[in-house]
Amino acid sequence: MQGSTAIPEALTGALRAARRVCVLTGAGVSAESGVPTFREAQTGLWEKYRPESLATMEAFLADPAFVWKWYRWRRELVAKSRPNAGHIALAELERRFDEFTLVTQNVDRLHRAGGSQNIVEFHGDLFADICIAGCADPAANDDEIPYCNHCGNLLRPGVVWFGEAIPQQALYRSSEAAERCDVMLCVGTSSQVYPAAGLTGLARQSGAVTAEINPEPTGGPEFNFVIAGQSGLILPELVASLEQSSDE
Numbered sequence: 001m002q003g004s005t006a007i008p009e010a011l012t013g014a015l016r017a018a019r020r021v022c023v024l025t026g027a028g029v030s031a032e033s034g035v036p037t038f039r040e041a042q043t044g045l046w047e048k049y050r051p052e053s054l055a056t057m058e059a060f061l062a063d064p065a066f067v068w069k070w071y072r073w074r075r076e077l078v079a080k081s082r083p084n085a086g087h088i089a090l091a092e093l094e095r096r097f098d099e100f101t102l103v104t105q106n107v108d109r110l111h112r113a114g115g116s117q118n119i120v121e122f123h124g125d126l127f128a129d130i131c132i133a134g135c136a137d138p139a140a141n142d143d144e145i146p147y148c149n150h151c152g153n154l155l156r157p158g159v160v161w162f163g164e165a166i167p168q169q170a171l172y173r174s175s176e177a178a179e180r181c182d183v184m185l186c187v188g189t190s191s192q193v194y195p196a197a198g199l200t201g202l203a204r205q206s207g208a209v210t211a212e213i214n215p216e217p218t219g220g221p222e223f224n225f226v227i228a229g230q231s232g233l234i235l236p237e238l239v240a241s242l243e244q245s246s247d248e
């Protein structure tokens with residue numbers, strides 16, 4: 001039956017033998033849920049503005065109302081979306097391993113909704129409001145430009161912008177998972193944004209078997225396997241290939 005699947009037998013074998021698995025996901029995993037990716041042909045606000053010119057503190061401070069409008073538009077869009085077969089398959093995959101870490105660059109919470117448990121939200125959470133002065137648990141309001149009720153400073157979306165450090169815990173947990181894993185899957189990311197893009201290389205250097213799943217493979221030299229296809233199709237096949245092997 002292996003001949004009918006896109007999954008290389010050697011990858012199924014590596015996963016069957018693995019104790020620790022790490023998966024890095026990017027915007028492509030949510031594409032089949034209707035959430036636009038960052039760097040492909042886009043619609044609406046994504047078409048007009050590059051993320052690099054909106055997803056920075058400089059852009060925010062220059063025009064907080066505009067940046068908030070962009071993020072509210074995205075919150076509305078994402079709130080209507082549901083996890084797809086790829087998200088669900090990753091949650092199923094997690095149940096098979098003693099140690100499984102899902103590092104996602106996505107801020108859309110769809111892995112949570114899909115049932116994944118051990119998630120590192122590397123670039124934060126689209127739906128969180130945080131105070132630019134660092135107040136804990138700032139109270140949100142619906143003003144065009146929301147301010148912190150504790151200190152009066154601006155509130156901003158709880159995501160990581162360009163030039164900002166990845167939260168320490170997220171960086172620590174994901175680096176540790178990449179270094180320790182036996183197999184690392186890199187799914188639906190263009191691997192252009194660091195330090196996330198460096199995690200697969202770290203895993204490979206540490207001896208892991210690495211695989212990319214992407215309809216437009218990135219050509220990165222760090223991958224042992226490249227599966228060209230949509231994650232909503234390939235990931236369920238991957239899980240099914242493990243089921244077939246364990247039934248044998």
Ligand code: BJW
Nearest residue numbers: 026027028037038039105159162163188189190193194231
């Ligand atoms: C499918 C599919 C389907 C389609 N199925 N696949 C080293 C070298 C060079 C530069 C740097 C470096 N280290 C740091 C930098 C600078 C910078 C950076 O990387 N710049 C590059 C652009 C050059 N990095 C940073 O600034 C980071 N911070 C940092 O390094 O801090 C250092 C520091 C230390 C101490 C103190 C202070 C600072 C922060 C990066 C933050 C990124 N933030 C964003 C926005 C988040 C908020 C928001 O959402 O608004 O994160 S940018 C954006 O890109 C977002 C994404 O998470 C991220 C990655 O994008 P992703 O997920 O890969 O999406 P796409 O669109 O690029 O790709 C989609 C893929 O899916 C494609 O390949 C498709 O083919 C595929 N696909 N359909 C599967 N159905």
